[in-house]
Amino acid sequence: MDNAQPAVGAAEPVRVDVVVPATVAEVWAALTDAVRLAAWFGTPRGYWVPGSSWRVEFGDGDFFQVTPRRVVPDRRVEFDWSFLGAGPVQRVVWEVTPAVDRTQVTVRDADPARSPAELHQMRAGWTDFLDRLSEYLRTGRPTRYDWREEIDGSVDVASGWLPLQLDVVFRWLPIASDGFRPSWFFVIDDDGPRRFEIVNWRPGGTRIDFGVRIPGSGRTTVAEVNVEAMVDRQRLRFSHRGWRGLGLSDVRARSLRSRFAATWTEALDQARQFGRAVAAEP
The missing domain is CATH 3.30.530.20 (START domain)
Structure with missing residues (x-):
């Protein structure tokens, strides 16, 4: 995985990139289709309709409250989310870009009040999720984590x-x-x-x-x-x-x-x- 340079200061968004062995159509389905999204990430309880509000659940009590903001088919999903529906609201962008025989997926996650420790934690979290996405697209087998200890x-x-x-x-x-x-x-x-x-x-x-x-x-x-x-x-x-x-x-x-x-x-x-x-x- 090729990550961008670390953000400077807590106000900078986290950015993580991965190039996956799949077409744009396959990647887009993995990001937006409920069954495929649940195989590597979490279970959505709604649809990517801008202005709607729903949860993505992880099966252990954890969830994010999600509000889609903008959806460009086969290109970009932009949404706000809040961990447990109470945490700080963060703006997240998933972007899909064609590459030679592959597809690049970029995640940007912005929270201006994020501390340096949270910045590192969020980058590690998105790196793990994109590794799971890549493995799912490569094998077709579910790669979602079981449940968190903490x-x-x-x-x-x-x-x-x-x-x-x-x-x-x-x-x-x-x-x-x-x-x-x-x-x-x-x-x-x-x-x-x-x-x-x-x-x-x-x-x-x-x-x-x-x-x-x-x-x-x-x-x-x-x-x-x-x-x-x-x-x-x-x-x-x-x-x-x-x-x-x-x-x-x-x-x-x-x-x-x-x-x-x-x-x-x-x-x-x-x-x-x-x-x-x-x-x-x-």
Whole structure:
């Protein structure tokens, strides 16, 4: 794969290129046909109709909320998307260019507020996806990843708000106290169990770490929440790891991960709404 030079500064878009062993028509179908897109990328729950809004899902609780902006058949797809529907909105372009006996696919992914670490992570992510696209087009076999071990995400909130202050974190994160410290994490669905013990709660000014004990496993997943100051806002992030190390069946571990992903998604949305309400106060 021939990648472009690294972007200079966080305001520059990520660009990744790959030349694939397929015709323009074959590549276009892989990018826009629902069955083919699901074979190497994710499952679309809508169509590439400009102005529509739908999800592309990855089968483990992760998804992007997608809004197509422009579609030029056999040439270009331009869309906005947001991870978990709460993260920063990013403008993505998929471009198809004929090459000698092959086709070049270019991805551009722009987020002006992206940090250098996020820039590197996004370039690595698109490199992996385009490698999967190339392998799918070469072999015709599905190359989509199974499921991610880590749940993570972020949401932008107003500056000056303190989302990790103890009396505030209870407002958006689904946790409960035993009267002394946070003791329970609640998964918001109708499956069981819905209450999970919190262990090793470690608060800080801009970061909280804690464990979530999984019944039937005897093991603990690890969550981290932090807030990063930006020029005109804050970025609230979380990471929740340990889903493949529970000693459970793959089906059970994946199901639990999906349930927690949905709960974290709702928590990010609650944080965004609560932050907006605080910012709007006189």
